[in-house]
Structure formats: structure tokens, C-alpha cells
Amino acid sequence: MTSSPLFQIEHLNAGYGESIVLSDVSLDVQQGEIVSLLGPNGAGKTTTMMAITGLLSAYGGTIRLDGHPITDKPAHKRVDLGVALSPEGRQVFPELNVEENLLLGSFASKARASRPRNLTRIYDLFPRLAERKKQLAGLMSGGEQQMLAIGRALMSEPRLLLLDEPSLGLSPLITELVYDTIPVIAAEGISILLVEQNTEAALAVSNRAYVLSHGRIVAAGKAEDLRDSAVLRDAFFGGALSGAAQ
Numbered sequence: 001m002t003s004s005p006l007f008q009i010e011h012l013n014a015g016y017g018e019s020i021v022l023s024d025v026s027l028d029v030q031q032g033e034i035v036s037l038l039g040p041n042g043a044g045k046t047t048t049m050m051a052i053t054g055l056l057s058a059y060g061g062t063i064r065l066d067g068h069p070i071t072d073k074p075a076h077k078r079v080d081l082g083v084a085l086s087p088e089g090r091q092v093f094p095e096l097n098v099e100e101n102l103l104l105g106s107f108a109s110k111a112r113a114s115r116p117r118n119l120t121r122i123y124d125l126f127p128r129l130a131e132r133k134k135q136l137a138g139l140m141s142g143g144e145q146q147m148l149a150i151g152r153a154l155m156s157e158p159r160l161l162l163l164d165e166p167s168l169g170l171s172p173l174i175t176e177l178v179y180d181t182i183p184v185i186a187a188e189g190i191s192i193l194l195v196e197q198n199t200e201a202a203l204a205v206s207n208r209a210y211v212l213s214h215g216r217i218v219a220a221g222k223a224e225d226l227r228d229s230a231v232l233r234d235a236f237f238g239g240a241l242s243g244a245a246q
Contacts (some may be wrong), residue, residue, distance in 0.1 A: 004067060006031040006191045007160045012061035014051040020059065021047045022215045029160065029191045034182060036194045036202040036223065037176070039212035040236050045195040046088060048212070049164050050192070053085050054078045065160065079108045082159030088168060088195075090149040092136025098129050101137050101148055105155030114157065122151040125181055139164040143174035150181070160191045180206055203227050213234050 005028035015021040021044045022070055029035045039045050050056035052063060054075035059198055063071045066173070070078055082106070092101050102122060106115045123130035126147040132140065137148060167175040175198070182205045186192050196202035203209060203223040211219040211232050219231040226232055 005029060006033075006066055007193070008062075008064040009048075009052070010062045010064070012048075012051060012063065013059040014047055014056055015059065015071040016047075016056075020215070022031060022051065023107070025061070025212070025215070025217055027193075027210050027217065027220070029193055031159075031191055032186050032189045033208070034186050034192045034194060034206045035063070036196060036199075036200060036206040037212055038196060038199050038209055038226075038232065038235070040197065043212040044215040046214055047215075049085060049087075049162055049193075049195055052078075052162060053083060062214065079156055080110065082157070083162070084153040084156045084158035085151040085162040086146075086149045086164065086166065090142075090145045092137040092140075092145050092148050092152070094136065097134050097136055098140070098148060099133040102129075102152050102155050105152035108156040111155060111157045111215075115155070118155050118157065122154055125154075125184065126151055131235070137190075141174075142169050143178065146170060146178050148175075150178070150185075154185070154190075160192060160193065163192060163194045165195060165197065167196065167201055175201055197236075199227075199232065205243040 008028040010026050012022055012025040013020060025048065037045055037048060051058050054073060058071055062069055065081055070081060102119060106112060106118060128144055129147055129151055137145060166178055179201050182192060194202055194206065206223040209223050209226050210217050213235040218235060219226060219229060
């Protein structure tokens with residue numbers, strides 16, 4: 001790990017219209033590190049992801065990649081700089097086949113020349129996608145679509161990979177298959193910010209974690225220290241469950 005984080009959020013405020021969802025959120029991710037952002041529905045996790053990608057403007061605070069502010073960069077510029085999202089709900093194109101979906105992830109300027117090499121890399125990571133590369137994405141299982149969504153994000157050659165609820169709707173067995181690839185990706189030097197409600201799966205692969213409740217960070221630390229944390233339990237089962245906004 002390096003002493004300076006690859007990615008950093010400082011005092012981020014964001015929301016929708018006059019509704020403030022995130023208040024004074026700060027977090028960081030080192031190069032090659034897996035960091036989880038945990039919290040119940042409505043905690044502000046997806047809002048955080050949207051602000052990082054540029055799909056939602058920040059009201060205040062700073063977002064940095066490799067020490068450089070990207071807060072005011074449009075979404076497509078952030079992709080070029082190395083930020084990629086595997087979104088909640090997967091959002092694959094059902095009428096396109098697997099390989100066509102993957103190629104849609106390679107329109108970042110730095111990734112275009114590397115499409116053949118990156119396709120091979122994705123197929124090595126997810127052999128099931130290689131077996132089904134000509135199959136329509138809409139005919140795939142939820143687990144296969146999740147692999148496809150992650151593969152599509154990796155096609156842009158990201159430095160920071162954002163994974164938004166990768167276990168959503170998946171069986172425990174398929175969740176395990178998907179999660180087995182996360183440390184492999186991080187071993188390539190890619191930083192990963194993982195948003196999850198499945199705390200057990202997320203903490204098992206993470207180096208560190210943050211707990212988000214009511215749009216604020218209420219705890220942070222090593223993954224193993226947070227696993228049995230009272231703050232984490234309270235965020236999911238205590239008063240934090242009521243009145244929060246997504």
C-alpha cells in the first residue's frame with residue numbers, strides 16, 4: 001500500500017434538488033485496496049457512487065483521484081481518468097450479446113487499442129462469459145449478468161472500480177463465485193470501492209470498511225474489527241433504519 005491514497009473523498013455533501021442526502025462524507029482507498037461502504041437501504045450508498053462517477057453533482061467537498069481533484073469533471077472524463085462503475089441491478093443491454101456488452105465498456109480513449117487483450121483478460125477472469133459470448137445478455141442468469149457488468153467496467157481499464165451491490169438478488173453460491181474474483185482484480189493493482197448490504201460477504205474480502213448511516217460516516221476501520229461492531233449492528237437494525245433517504 002502507498003502512503004497517499006489513490007482515491008479520496010473529503011467532506012462531500014450531495015443530494016437531489018433541495019434534499020441533502022450526504023453530509024460531510026470522507027473516505028479513501030489505497031492502490032490495490034478493497035474498501036467496503038456498508039449501510040442499510042436509504043443510507044446514501046448509491047448517492048455516494050453517483051457523486052463519485054459524476055452522475056450527480058456535489059454540493060460541496062472534494063473528490064480526488066491520484067491527488068488531483070475530479071469533483072468538477074464530467075462523467076465521461078472520469079471514465080477516461082480511470083473510474084468505472086458496475087451499477088446496482090447490473091444494467092446490461094438485454095438485446096446485445098455478451099461480447100457486444102463488453103465492448104461497450106471499452107470506449108474510454110486509453111482502452112480502445114487494448115480491446116482484444118482486455119477481452120481475453122475478462123474471459124480468463126469469468127470463463128462462463130467466454131462460453132456464452134454470443135448469447136443475448138437478456139437470456140442470462142442474474143449471476144452471469146453480474147459477471148458481465150463487472151467485466152464491462154473492467155474493459156475501460158479502471159484504476160478505481162466501483163461495485164454497487166454486486167450480490168443483489170444472487171444465491172449464496174453465485175455470490176461466492178462473484179466475490180471470489182474481487183481479490184483477483186485487486187491483485188492487479190486496481191482499487192475497489194464496494195457498496196453492499198451483504199456485510200458478511202463484503203467484509204470477508206475487504207481490507208477496510210466504512211459504515212454509512214443517514215448520509216454520514218458513523219464508523220471506519222479494518223474489516224475484521226467492524227465485523228462484530230455494535231455501530232454496524234445499530235446502522236442496520238437500530239434507529240438508522242427509519243427516515244433515511246436513498
